[in-house]
Amino acid sequence: MTAPVVIFAVGNPSRGDDAIGPELCARLQEWLENQGLADAVELIEDFQLQIEHALDLRGRALALFLDAGAGTTAPFTFEPVVPAEGIAHTTHELPPPAVLQVFRQTEAGDPPPSFVLCVRGENFELGEPLTAAAQAHAESAFALLTRLCSMPKLDFWIDQISPNR
């Protein structure tokens, strides 16, 4: 059975603060299992978003894109995201609005309500560990993630949107 919530955790564990997504994914998986919520939330980890991730949005009530960000307001931003046309993109970053748009075009319907949790990173070099700042940002983000997973309702998620976005 398809879990009503899907979370895409994006990043490379060996690229410094790009590991924020995978680190939070592993931690959240354990938390979900301890809370008995593993069937309610599907976690999908990958290096980057790509066109086929649109298919993982099928049958969901809510979707969350979790990623590290360069230049993001610290410690993180949490925002809704909608399909968008005309986005030029690179292969490393098919942005969440483009994934949603691919869903709309290939599935002939609207994707589920979707959000982006973007956690600020500082250093993205190969072979480097998470910076102390990124660890602190990830800690704050994890608290939000547990709230979101405990209350997978659209109204509640909207209430969590970052102020001054």
Place this chain on the structure above:
Amino acid sequence: MTYQLETAAHPETLRRVAIDPVSRVEGHGKVTILLDDQNKVHQVRLHIVEFRGFEKFIQGRPYWEVPVMVQRLCGICPVSHHLAASKALDIVVGARKLTPAAEKLRRLMHYGQMLQSHALHFFHLCSPDLLFGFDSDVTKRNIVGVAMAHPETAKRGVLLRRFGQEVIRVTAGKRVHGTGAVPGGVNKSLTIAERDELLQDIYHIVQWSRDAVHLIQKVHTQDPGLYNSFGIFRSNFMSIVGNNGDLDFYHGTLRARDDNGKIIFDHVDYQQYNQYIEEEVRPWSYMKFPFFKSIGKEHGWYKVGPLARVQNCDQISTPFAEHERKEFVDYAGGSPMHAPLAYHWTRMIEMLHAAEVIKELLHDDDLLSDDLMVQGERQLEGVGVIEAPRGTLFHHYQVDENDVVTMANLIVSTTNNNQAMNEAIRHVARRYLHGREVTEGLLNHIEVAIRAFDPCLSCATHALGKMPLEVELVDPEGQVVHALSRA
């Protein structure tokens, strides 16, 4: 084969145009073009700015960690690094010949990777250029634009990608960070349920791959003036070939031909690759420039990847792809095709071959066997080579008595194509930019030439906000006089 336009005589007097980073190319790429006051082109260079630290990342690690950790070098083709490293470390553990089950399971994983990577490139990266034109509205020139104008084409691209990813998942154990291949073999076989699930879809996949070949063949042959000449340059080419000269992505011996198709070397055991290939360092690029030692660095560079492989082999073992190879060879008129845009056509022939091989393998009961590992006399050094989606990939390791990697040397596909890509963009710059006002559409011509090679610049960092495309025109005093940006 010249280095014309590599270095201008008096760069201090010229305007500089930078395409930074190149869009829809994996990793960080930058093109710089130096123009004079009449917009005449004096220097063109493709810079790879994120190519440091691979070997350092690997050295000092226990060898058994390497096949998993090298996947993190590249977010686009992790399976290629996983298998090349595993093959090199097979030699280290004395496993020169794997069990039939292990080799077929690895081959299935690799051909799944080829399928999904080629599908991504064709449907996602290059089809916007091919279906809309190089000068088309930039806001439509992407996969979303393709999906709006050609919904069935776009949907097939998504489903081909997903199928290839499923092949990888069942053979590697996970969608990413898989551990399927280990030195000496593999650590899991397929279950009957996994095999049957893939069998349900494979016939559609083969048919869609055939359709994709016919689509690009039609696009190419309808405009021969463009497709046979855009960015064209002549060069040597190289790949591994399998038994009997077959196209083989997983294993074989090295073969190289000159620009007329004459054999330079053949049947070369890749354990001795460094007796045939040398890498030149140039001060303006992090990426090295490989060349054949026997010819020398000025004329010994070469191209790799689909255009090289399809013309380097003697035949393809699967019927539909072999038919399409013959069509391509006939179209080329009996001599090698060097046009960069022909990469797209040959890439789709390879995708079809990958689909056919996957179909054959799924009917082979060896995939269900538990005879997965071998080992022999421990060695201190090993080389692994595969044909990755973008071309020949070398992994070379030395491992000490404590099982620690003391030396690592990687020649990735894009490095093998370094000089070839530089030559392609110089020809495009000379043909399309020389003496003209620079526009976004013209700059996209440069990117079209680069994308034909499907370069992977091996940067798996993709953090949100890090990848705009910026183009700056800078005058001789260093002042920005014009800027374009694709956020």
